[in-house]
Amino acid sequence: MLKKYAQQLLTASLVMTSVSAFAEESTTESTPAITVAGSMAMLTDYRFRGVSMSNRDPSVQGALNFAHKSGAYLSLWASNADVGAGGNVEADFFVGYILPITEKSFLDINYADVNYPGTIKEYHTDFSEFGVNYNHSDLVTAGDYFTAGVFYSPEFAFKSGTEIYLSTTYKFPVYNSIKLVSSLGYTKLEDNEKFAQAFGGDGQQDDYFDYKIGLGADFLGLSSELVWIDNNIDSDANMMKGSVVFSVTKQF
Template identity: 85%
Template sequence: MFKSCVQRLLTVSLLMSSVSVLAEEATTSESIPAITVAGSMAMLTDYRFRGVSMSNRDPAVQGALNFSHKSGVYLSLWASNADVGAGGNVEADFFVGYILPITEKSFLDINYADVNYPGTIKEYHTDFSEFGVNYNHSDLMKGGDYFTAGVFYSPEFAFKSGKEIYLNTSYKFPVYKNIKLVSSLGYTKLEDNEQFAKAFGGDGQQDDYFDYKIGLGAEVLGLNSELVWIDNNIDSDANIMKGTVVFSLTKQF
């Protein structure tokens, strides 16, 4: 069942990349406008979130629009085609947050995400909200690298599956010219096996799982490209849970 693939929040790379740029500008320049508008468009061979396909292993087109105030407050809209098995074929998310600079190269991103699947059957309760805190640091061990670590909490996760906690860390490391190693590791925990099965299916023997991503990224002709392997350890034979190679192209504007 596609109940197992309903998830979404701020750590999507489209949103984080544009917010990160705005935060860096805010810490290094006093002449930026009061409100900055940025956005992105992306094409992917599969919309994967936390190791699970949200597009039934089909290609996806995604867009983000971000409004950032120089005080650190921001508002973001994000959308993608999606297939969560409850009717509807769109995901439309709303984010509000605050960027708190720590040093010139690091900041905290404190945020709230409202995740929506218009057109889905109401009785499935696909929509949910989530709170998050992300630590971001550029040039941590080498110039051009980027490190993040975050924790997220939902008081009522998708399909009314109860409390959910998600931990994530990611790291991009330059390996040759504009080519970077791209990696991430995540951990999802629900209250118990029964609640986990509501959200992710399976045989009811799990209440948590790990997901990871490893591959390469590069900027080519003004486009950010990634070729990565994404997988998880969810005990399920569902096709959307199986690991896969994902290629993506993203344009920031």
């Protein structure tokens, strides 16, 4: 039977933007010790690392983020999800620390706890992951944004053993608020058998690549993306097939 997995590390841009903006203002006396930010998003498909976590159905997601002036933060994130083990909700929490490097770059060091309430306990869908992200704005030109990250789970979803994920994203301004958005990721599990437990397939893989390419724009206080997302997992399962995804996010 095909084993499914799911995970979401939250809308990373929301946390990084709010925390980095907080860091820029932290030298002023009027800056509060803790700031609160959040977001609501609607998507035609909940995609994470190239795989549909909603079985190619629409998704509604919400995040609430608490950032301290020291750089520490706590984030709560939730979405509807279909991981094939009962239940229909994903509820995660994240703790992390923003370490400034320069005025335009910083490290985001974090821990994620991923949970699927209501799933069958014997499937072991819940898991945790540690991550480090390097973030840099205005890297090549004004208005662009680059990230590179590495993530590690000692026991991935469905008890599929150790997992390593490498990722990079890049946003490049095209015209006014319109940007080219792109990402490339690489997932490695410890062996073919463990990979099949987490992702299915024919048992011949222990790793895969995922990518995203498309356009993003900001308008009327909303952020939107129209992108193509795909992966090279050798499986005919619906959730593994590539698709066009449209999303709209409101930050508050």
